[in-house]
Amino acid sequence: MRVTSTINVAFRALRRNKLRSALTALGIIIGVGAVIAMVGIGSGAKAQVEAQIASLGQNVIVISSGSTTSSGIRTGWGGAGTLKIEDAEAIRREVPSVIGVSEEVPSTAQIAAGNQNWFTRVMGESPDYFDIRQWPLAEGAPFTAQDVRSANKVCVIGQTTATQVFGNDDPVGQTLRIKNVPFIVSGVLTPKGLSIQGTDQDDVVVMPYSSAMKRVAGGTTLRNINVQVANASDLEPAEQQITSLLRQRHNIRAGRDDDFTVRNQQEIAEAATATADVMAGLLGAIAGVSLVVGGIGIMNIMLVSVTERTREIGTRMAVGAHGRDILTQFLIEAVSLSSVGGLLGIILGIVASKILSAIKHWPSLISPGSIVLAFLFSAAVGIFFGFYPARKAAALDPIEALRYE
């Protein structure tokens, strides 16, 4: 019963100073609001990156050809041309968990149809590419293994390319001149949007890698080999099998470096989400600082309040309040301020992140967990920053407190 009357006493004290109570709570409102909004935006960004990673395909391993040194000049990754078509076929044949392989020959080219022309990326791939990337066609048909064998002049184009070159016309069956070589457009891909790097993935022409080698890029080597395995648990063993297979095929002696790199999609994802994680962490930390500042505001006001109410504390003690009653009263005042501020801050944070994502088109993701955490944290801020002033009040000597001017 003593506790309930202490709560009563604390609320009476807060009501006596409405404006001050409101301003003190405002510090926490802003702090918690900032945490909720910033963490929401941070995790929204992270979710977006993760969705983009997933659009790269499931359980994918990318093998890139290595760099080479000629006359002391080192080329970058992919410059060595160490990956051969036979390497890809060996992987297809000898690594059991592999369900799809796409030989990749990337290049860029000027393309034209009718009186329109356009500069775009041209990707030489195998038919497995569309399964590996989980990239179905919107209309038409993909090229076939037969097209690859014969290096046929067929291609599939992305949505952006289709609009730029053919406008509103249906591109399927039409002729597209790539480096002045006429190709037949067999299909149009579904839109995929921006990649993690921000390039437009739909601004692309995909054709058999054999055709790309012969007609567009030149050369006989592969830049990358995209490999898909059946399960995520197959990724590690498949990577090891591919590495030893390629070292053997490339006659690399033990102790020498690989002339290729093997990365799985998980590593790519980790690298990409690491940035988002840092972003989210940074935003949260900055918002956290404002919450701590809000807490210091509470401590400041409570200290002022203890000094200002020294006589009141003396009077309460004279009529029988224990030190503990005074401590509880001031703690309840601090915690009420911080938790009411926390509740309002949660509302403010949700509203702010909704407004931000509406105006700036930033995705935001507010989880119930982060709301509960923010509320508990704000209450904890009240206890932490309220404790010192409350203890100071409780330790006052009643005689001196009564005489305080």
Add this chain to the structure above:
Amino acid sequence: MNNGTVVKLIDVHKTYLTGEVEVQAVRGVSLEIQRGEFVALMGASGSGKSTLMNLLGCLDRPTRGQYLLDNTDVSHLNRDQLADIRNGKLGFVFQSFNLLPRTSARENVELPLLYARHALSNHQLRERADRILASVGLQGREEHHPSQLSGGQQQRVAIARALINDPEVLLADEPTGNLDSRTSIEIMGIFQQLNERGITIVMVTHESDIAAYARRNVVLRDGLVLNDFAVAERRNAADELGRRSDGVMD
């Protein structure tokens, strides 16, 4: 009305350490106060009367000697036990009223009961506070804040607060120090009325004309009792107020 000793001090000392210097504020006071007495503690500043008041009020403990309040030895109680004694057996009236600002008279009067061992319901609190306020002539002012009340009315609220727990002793520290002479007489009138009803009052004052409203005066000097006597020509506040208003009528 002398039905027992309510306050008994036996050779009480109080020594303060201010830095390196020992200050002997009270140097061996023995004093007995019977139930129903109205005692004025007098003395110049530095005589030890405030220190003695703090000891009587259980706000402080004696360095040496014994203090029996209502036959209980309270000389060696700890902070919380002293707080319970103050809450249950003592009522305080201060020179500067010490009311909570921006708080209604009723809530001010309820204050000691909020810390009482046996909590009352809000309804009981309110009923009791209103009854006591009425008994000191503040009926209809229950909702007023201290700033809306005159000095005399504020002191009445403080007296009501001191009475709400039915104390054994009402302790008043210069209760008229901040009041004009007419209001002082009014407050003394209330004290005399309360004393007629059997309430024991101990009042610190340095004004001998205020002390003349008490039944007994104890004069302190240098931490010792200099003089202890029954008031011979006791003033009567009710008569004086009647005469004053007669004067106004003329």
